[in-house]
Amino acid sequence: MIDRATLEQRVSAQFPTVRIGDESGDLCLTVERQQLPALAGWLRDEPDLAFTFLNQLCGVDYLGRDPRFEVVVHLTSFQNKMRVTLHIEVPEADPTIPTLARLFPTANFQERETYDMFGIIFTGHPGLERILMPEDWLGHPQRKDHPLGYEEVAFTHNEDWIYANKPFAKE
């Protein structure tokens, strides 16, 4: 078992450019995207760290910030009962990031989901396709500038107008 301070030291010795922070009590590492596979692989393969379990991988759209996107990865070490967070910033102009699906097979679906929802391209992914939305869908729905797609709700005062325009199905 290693503790958090040791882990921080080891990370900063191995990867001096990684920014070490805190995310509500969990260790949080902000990495450059080129460094991501190296860092994740190192965390996974060092015998005393053994962050072998990828909990989750998701995207966040910080619209109005530069870089606009962020990919968030959580890794767990069963051996040390510890969780770390990796934050990877992704600019809007070039929304690419190296894939983790080769290192952690479980990232496969989650990267596809992130691609589907945010349009972040995971280079080297074995089959980067839409997963939740239909194949012919335009846009990436969870981006902040994608509309929610709200439709007006029918109440007594506006139902005539709404039902007149609603495309009711025929037999």
Add this chain to the structure above:
Amino acid sequence: MVMHAHAYPDIEIPTPSQIAAVALNNEPDENGEQSMVLSMGPQHPSTHGVLRLAVELNGENVVQLAPDVGFLHTGIEKTIETKTYTKSIVLTDRMDYLAPMSNNMVYVAAIEKLMQQDVPERAQTLRVLLLELTRINSHLVWLGTHALDLAAMSVFFYAMREREYILDIFEMLTGARMMTSYFRVGGLAWDIPADFIPTVEDFLTHFLPKVDEYEDLLTNNLLWKQRTKGVGVVNAADAIALGLSGANLRASGVDWDLRKTMPYSGYETYQFDVPVGQAGDIYDRYRCRVQEMRESVKIARQAIERVKQMHGQPYVTENRKVAPPPKSEITYSMESLIHHFKLWTEGFRPPRGSAYAAIESPRGEIGCYVVSDGTPKPWRVHFRAPSFINLQALPHIAKGKLMADLVALIASIDPVLGEVDR
């Protein structure tokens, strides 16, 4: 359990269009043999919802398959961004609709972690009680449908019979049978009714012998064993690499249960065992889950004893910035009225930042990642849906198996499509 670099498995997971490409260029080989591509679902009785599988078959054997999900994509994560923190608890129920309380729990746990809000002890104990009832509820549906898929119909009726008791308890507590929305940030929505505890006690006494009844029907049943033993084996290294969690992981021999290893809501103070399998086949997953039901009864009993000692303690935090004051207070206290008004019109504002919380749902590790920008609405909420990630293991497990085993495999992974697609 130590793993070395070279041991970490690399697993290919095909996509539906890669399988469709097989169908397009499907030429017989020199022996005149040809594989067949079958589209199973999205409307199929044994895919547990609207899951589509693109399966490449060689005779009866699965060459490869790809799950095609998204037929139930509901946009829950995006909708949550447009509602206040409290309002969107309602939406979390509807992801994993067999275990709504677990979803509520992980969502409020993430917000509590973000706000560093603590929860009164009585609320925590009640949460544990309800989470365990939810686990039993979910496992019962799993057991019933799993058995039904393998043509053991009576188990379904047995399991649903007991499930109705739990639903009645939930209804008594919240007014809704399935979509309870009972947890709030900082505690619970309201206090338990007076006869709640005796009813749960009755249920637990009634329920425990029933588990033996299910086991009588299945555990030593020759047909059941033949269909499940040695089928769909996942070894521990693959299970970890595929991100399996919950009973699917434990059946492969990995002793990892968040209730023990990263406890939340005071689970570290309860006495219970975590059933761990060895073989990693369908039968072990079945044994693990059935045993988990018994352990849940154990935990629930301990929780009941504690709740009885805590009579009169608060069910929600006293922090008026997060939880609304009781109605009676509003009639005489101006400040309470303001708090009430503020909370219901605007909601509370967590600090800027993000948090990831995870709990052990009946299906595995359900996690919630919340990003707050300091406004009353979350900036981003993401759920680590265990079903979604467990389902990913299906192509690997089903490779080379018989088509008939595929049905058993889907059921044993126990996916809930509402959670897969969110």
Add this chain to the structure above:
Amino acid sequence: MGLEEKAGDLGIVTTTLEGVVNWGRTKAMWPMLFGLACCAIEMMAGQASNYDMSRFGLELMRASPRQADLMIVAGRVSRKMAPVLRRLYDQMPEPKWVVAMGDCASCGGVYNNYAIVQGVDEIVPVDVYVAGCPPRPEALIDGILQLHEKIKRDKITDHADGKPIRIEQAERGALKPLG
């Protein structure tokens, strides 16, 4: 009147053909096993021990649309599922009915967003809407009984030239396939 009085003891009942046909249709409906989301679990509960919908003639849940005449849309319909749903409906033989079970199927429910079709009546014609999120099994059973009432009022003369109106309409081109 006359015949009935004379034949009273012979165990003969006279009625209209319409009445018999409609009665027959209500007593043995074969619903399609079409569970989409949370509501499907309540539909399953309705089939199971406590509620036992087979008391109302819904004994057989068919997985194949070709063998079903009642589609219970139990759950939310996403935009990806909508074409599948319509296709299944088209594959069902006449006469057929649709029950929209739950708020999502009726009007989109709590999900007013890009992913969910705001009411399944945009895709298939709905006969009965059952409110609730999810509706209790009792509510579903009530919806089915309402449907029975509706079927009992059906007229055979609704069918022109011996063909059901829908087929006749389709031949005239009055029915456009859903874009």
